[in-house]
Amino acid sequence: MAANLNSFHSFRTRLESLDCPYIEDVDDSWVTELLFQPGESRIRLLQWVFARLDPKLQEMMENSYAASDTRMDSRLQRLLVIASSLGLCKMDDIDLIRGAASSSRQNAFWDQLLDIVCINDASEDHRKHQLASPGMISETMPLQEQLHHDSNLMDSIAKMDSLSAMFETKMNILPPDLMRMINNTAKADGFADGERPLPPDLKKLQAVAAQLAMDLSAANTQLLHLTQNYNYQKDDDQVVSTVSETMKLILSELAQLITSFSYSFENEMRQWCNKAPPKLTQLGPTFKDVHSSLQQFSVILQGLATVRSSFTNLRSLSTSHATAMQDITPSMDEFALASQVVVESFRECIDIMEDSSIRHEGNWTQSAILNASVI
Numbered sequence: 001m002a003a004n005l006n007s008f009h010s011f012r013t014r015l016e017s018l019d020c021p022y023i024e025d026v027d028d029s030w031v032t033e034l035l036f037q038p039g040e041s042r043i044r045l046l047q048w049v050f051a052r053l054d055p056k057l058q059e060m061m062e063n064s065y066a067a068s069d070t071r072m073d074s075r076l077q078r079l080l081v082i083a084s085s086l087g088l089c090k091m092d093d094i095d096l097i098r099g100a101a102s103s104s105r106q107n108a109f110w111d112q113l114l115d116i117v118c119i120n121d122a123s124e125d126h127r128k129h130q131l132a133s134p135g136m137i138s139e140t141m142p143l144q145e146q147l148h149h150d151s152n153l154m155d156s157i158a159k160m161d162s163l164s165a166m167f168e169t170k171m172n173i174l175p176p177d178l179m180r181m182i183n184n185t186a187k188a189d190g191f192a193d194g195e196r197p198l199p200p201d202l203k204k205l206q207a208v209a210a211q212l213a214m215d216l217s218a219a220n221t222q223l224l225h226l227t228q229n230y231n232y233q234k235d236d237d238q239v240v241s242t243v244s245e246t247m248k249l250i251l252s253e254l255a256q257l258i259t260s261f262s263y264s265f266e267n268e269m270r271q272w273c274n275k276a277p278p279k280l281t282q283l284g285p286t287f288k289d290v291h292s293s294l295q296q297f298s299v300i301l302q303g304l305a306t307v308r309s310s311f312t313n314l315r316s317l318s319t320s321h322a323t324a325m326q327d328i329t330p331s332m333d334e335f336a337l338a339s340q341v342v343v344e345s346f347r348e349c350i351d352i353m354e355d356s357s358i359r360h361e362g363n364w365t366q367s368a369i370l371n372a373s374v375i
Contacts, residue, residue, distance in 0.1 A: 007107050007110075007111065008028070008031070008032065008035075010111070011031075011035060011110055011111075011114060012028075012031055014114040014115075014117075014118050015031075015114070017118065017121075018049075018052060018114075018117060018118065018121060020045075020048065020049075021048075022034060022041070022044065022045050022048065035106070035110060036099060036103065036106055037099055038098050038099035038100055039099070042099050043075055043076070043079070046079050046097070047061050047075075047079070049113060049114070049117055050079070050082050052117055052121070053116065053117045053120055054120075057082055060078055060081070060082060061075065061078050061079070061082075076094060076097050076098060077094075079097050080093070080094055080097045083096075083097060083109075083113075086113075086116065088109055088112055088113055089109065096109055182196075
């Protein structure tokens with residue numbers, strides 16, 4: 001109880017030294033409720049203390065004290081962000097900011113916060129010499145106990161692994177990226193960690209430098225030849241300005257596209273990217289075989305359709321040809337009469353030939369055989 005009483009008086013004294021308007025002409029019960037009880041007064045006090053520490057923090061806090069729970073939560077979240085950035089609490093310790101944490105935690109929170117604000121205020125006000133040193137002795141614990149805590153802190157700092165690096169005499173002249181490149185090259189050449197290849201021979205370095213000088217001289221000769229034989233267009237300020245404005249416009253449009261894509265990715269695509277990958281099955285070869293069979297069946301159907309169309313065309317052609325032949329073909333009687341006339345003419349010819357043969361050769365038996373075959 002004595003410790004809590006000492007802490008309370010220390011808090012009030014430091015708030016009075018900061019000219020806090022919320023504790024003027026009030027009793028101790030009101031100050032206790034202001035510091036340790038949840039409510040609108042505690043939130044206003046925290047906002048005033050943070051703004052006193054740095055006026056820029058006032059931009060993070062809105063000066064609107066609406067009574068809605070949403071606005072209350074919004075202000076508490078802003079206060080929590082500021083307190084966690086100062087190392088006074090964790091990012092999820094909203095109960096400490098609200099005032100619902102234990103009294104010991106609230107005492108420690110107010111003690112550290114008011115120490116920071118008082119030291120910052122003393123550094124700006126040279127009249128407060130007793131608080132100008134950052135090693136201010138806390139009034140909430142005895143001097144011997146604080147000395148013990150400070151000694152433990154120094155011991156823990158001295159036992160840190162990285163403390164020896166502060167007193168390391170080895171100096172790295174090259175930047176870390178070049179040192180990393182040199183180490184990787186050494187490992188690739190077969191050297192162990194920490195080992196370096198021997199420095200090159202001076203004569204070899206001089207030979208390489210001479211070769212580089214010759215190459216540089218040849219490049220300068222080529223450059224001089226190009227500048228003498230070719231006339232390059234000189235820089236035009238208007239063209240350069242036009243190209244620069246065009247590039248600026250293109251880059252601004254590209255930035256807008258990138259912003260739009262980032263917004264679309266975060267709101268529409270990321271939820272699909274975080275899903276579990278699908279489980280594939282062995283239906284792929286089966287679908288491939290079915291697709292091949294379907295294509296072959298389609299080819300067969302196309303062939304049958306071609307045959308059917310060809311048959312239809314042939315049938316229509318044969319029907320039209322038969323009709324035409326029927327129209328131009330003579331009747332059977334006419335055909336028999338014409339044949340009889342031809343036979344009669346052929347017989348007369350045979351008789352004439354037979355008579356001629358008898359007169360010249362005497363006997364021609366072949367004509368009789370031919371006559372009999374015709375008859």
